[in-house]
Amino acid sequence: MAKKFMYMNTKAPYGSIYALESLEVVLIGAAFEQDVSLAFIGDGVYQLTKDQSTDGIGMKNFSPTYSALGDYDVNKIYVEKESLEERGLSLDDLQHLTWEDEDEDWAEKDSIRLVSRAELADVIDDQDVVLSF
């Protein structure tokens, strides 16, 4: 039976390896057909900013990978509203992540769900396994 897995992303990209490692684990986990959710809180929200360009720092830009998550049935991506606001960001500053719903003739739907801290707490409470990065 599939378990509910949540991956909590709490660190900015590039300054440490956590963001990239989390993404690797999520993609591996998705191959085992579990019920996967991602949450982005604190500096983790910086992982999803659009227009990342790493040519000048000699590191791989892994941000395009987030847009592939929908193809792996990873389409529940929770972003904490308070964390965005504290950083002067809004949804418009983030990548537009989508997935295609095969039950509705492959209709394109948004993957990102903007939630309050209280709402996110309820989502986390409902999980079987929580992994923090």
Added chain:
Amino acid sequence: MATLHTVNKSPFDSSTFNECLGLAKSGSTVLLFEDGVYAATAGTKPAEAIANADGVTFAVLGPDLKARGVEGKIADGIKVVDYDGFVDLVAEHDKVHAWL
């Protein structure tokens, strides 16, 4: 003694930025790089603290802004420098205080 302070940690994840700001004297320069660049983004408490830090000059490393997709969000009054500009800042100051 003119000091160049360098900060490479996110102000939301580490106390380094606040500690640096508290101890940076008038006439010194603070260079934000790596995850430190987030302190320079508009609409945040760190950017407000920068605006209120009289006599201290602030610079931020452009390539690190671009990597993180926040180049267009930089607060007013903060100078963007490249790697050559980083070297110039080191040369222009008497010493470097690298905050960790």
